[in-house]
Amino acid sequence: MSSNGNNHLQSAMDSNDDGIEDMDFSHGDHFEEEDLAMGASSKDSGFDSVIGHIEDIIMEESFQSTQNGFLEKYYTEFEDTEENKFCYTDIHKEYISLIETYLDSELKKRIPDFSMPEFSKQLQERRKELEGEIFEILLTFSDFMAFKEMLLDYKADKEGKTIDLSGGLTVMPVQEKLSLDGDSPFCVSGKSLHGP
Amino acid sequence: MGLLTILKKMKQKEKEVRLLMLGLDNAGKTTILKKFNGEDIDTISPTLGFNIKTLEHRGFKLNIWDVGGQKSLRSYWRNYFESTDALIWVVDSADRMRLNDCKKELHALLVEERLAGATLLVFANKQDLPGSLTAKEIREALDLDSIKTHHWLIQDCSAVTGDNLLNGMDWVVNDIASRIFTMD
Numbered sequence: 001m002s003s004n005g006n007n008h009l010q011s012a013m014d015s016n017d018d019g020i021e022d023m024d025f026s027h028g029d030h031f032e033e034e035d036l037a038m039g040a041s042s043k044d045s046g047f048d049s050v051i052g053h054i055e056d057i058i059m060e061e062s063f064q065s066t067q068n069g070f071l072e073k074y075y076t077e078f079e080d081t082e083e084n085k086f087c088y089t090d091i092h093k094e095y096i097s098l099i100e101t102y103l104d105s106e107l108k109k110r111i112p113d114f115s116m117p118e119f120s121k122q123l124q125e126r127r128k129e130l131e132g133e134i135f136e137i138l139l140t141f142s143d144f145m146a147f148k149e150m151l152l153d154y155k156a157d158k159e160g161k162t163i164d165l166s167g168g169l170t171v172m173p174v175q176e177k178l179s180l181d182g183d184s185p186f187c188v189s190g191k192s193l194h195g196p
Numbered sequence: 197m198g199l200l201t202i203l204k205k206m207k208q209k210e211k212e213v214r215l216l217m218l219g220l221d222n223a224g225k226t227t228i229l230k231k232f233n234g235e236d237i238d239t240i241s242p243t244l245g246f247n248i249k250t251l252e253h254r255g256f257k258l259n260i261w262d263v264g265g266q267k268s269l270r271s272y273w274r275n276y277f278e279s280t281d282a283l284i285w286v287v288d289s290a291d292r293m294r295l296n297d298c299k300k301e302l303h304a305l306l307v308e309e310r311l312a313g314a315t316l317l318v319f320a321n322k323q324d325l326p327g328s329l330t331a332k333e334i335r336e337a338l339d340l341d342s343i344k345t346h347h348w349l350i351q352d353c354s355a356v357t358g359d360n361l362l363n364g365m366d367w368v369v370n371d372i373a374s375r376i377f378t379m380d
C-alpha cells in the first residue's frame with residue numbers, strides 16, 4: 001500500500017505544482033458543466049457538496065449500525081490494559097478499510113460520477129484550509145489510540161449491562177476465565193486475524 | 197489508498213513525529229519509554245505486544261511506539277514501520293552473547309523500504325551495569341560505520357538512572373526537524 005500510495009499522492013502534488021488541472025474527461029456532462037462555469041466556483045461547490053454528503057453519511061443510522069456491528073464483533077478482544085495486543089493493529093486496519101469502503105460506496109450512490117482519486121486531489125489542493133469538525137472526525141477514525149478507547153468504551157457499556165442482568169449471581173468463574181485469557185498477547189477468537 | 201489514509205498523511209500535524217523503538221528482548225525499550233514519561237520502572241514485565249506514549253519534548257509531540265523484542269514477536273515489527281520518522285534501536289550493552297544477533301536484526305531493518313529516510317538512534321543502554329560495553333565498542337560490534345543509508349548516532353545511556361536519555365532524544369528531534377520541517 002505504502003509505495004503505491006505515496007506515488008499516487010506525489011503525482012497528485014506534482015500536477016498541482018504546474019498549475020494545470022488534470023481533468024477527468026470521461027464524463028461528458030461533467031466536462032460541459034466545468035467548461036461553462038469557468039472553473040473555481042463550480043469546483044468549490046462540488047468539493048463542498050462532497051463534504052456535505054460525508055457529514056450526512058456519518059450522521060445516519062445505517063453508518064452507526066455498521067460501526068456498531070464492528071464493535072460488537074471485536075470488543076471482547078480488547079482489554080483495559082496499557083499494553084496493546086498485536087491483534088489490535090489488524091482490527092484497526094480492518095476498521096479503517098470498512099469505513100473507507102462504506103464512505104466510498106455511499107458517496108457513489110449520492111454523486112453518480114464521484115471519483116475518490118479526483119476528490120483526493122481536491123483535498124490536496126486545499127490541504128492548508130481543511131478546518132472544521134468533519135476533518136477532526138475523519139482523522140479520529142484512523143487514530144489508533146482513539147480507536148482503542150472507542151472499543152474499551154463499548155466494552156465497558158456492554159459489560160456494565162451484563163452485571164446489571166446477573167445481579168445476585170456469582171461472577172467469580174468469569175473473572176478467572178478472563179484473567180486466564182488475558183495472559184495471551186494473541187487473539188484467540190475472531191476471524192481473519194493472521195499473524196505475518 | 198482510501199480517504200482516511202490520505203487525510204491522515206496530509207494532515208500530519210506540524211511538529212509531530214513518530215518514533216519506533218525496537219531492539220532485542222530485555223534491551224530496556226519499555227523502561228526507556230516509562231522513564232521518559234516519569235513513570236515507575238520497578239515492575240516492568242516483558243512486552244508481548246506494543247506500547248504507545250505521546251510525550252511533549254521541546255515543543256515537539258513525540259509519538260513513541262515500543263514493540264516487544266522476543267524472537268517470536270519480531271515478525272510483527274514490520275506492521276509498525278509506516279510513517280516512522282526515527283528508529284530508536286536499543287541495545288543491552290552488557291549482553292555480549294547476543295551482539296551478533298543484535299547486529300543482524302538491526303541491519304535487516306535498515307534495508308526496509310518503509311524505514312528508508314528514517315533517522316537512526318542507537319541507545320547503548322545499561323551503562324550502569326558492571327561489565328557493560330562502551331558506546332565505542334557497541335559501535336564496532338554493530339558495524340555502525342558501514343551505515344550510509346541513514347543518519348545515525350550512538351548514545352550511551354542508562355534507562356534506570358535516566359542518564360543521557362534526553363541527549364539522545366534531543367539529537368533525534370533535531371535531526372528530524374532539520375530534515376522535515378525546514379522543507380515547508
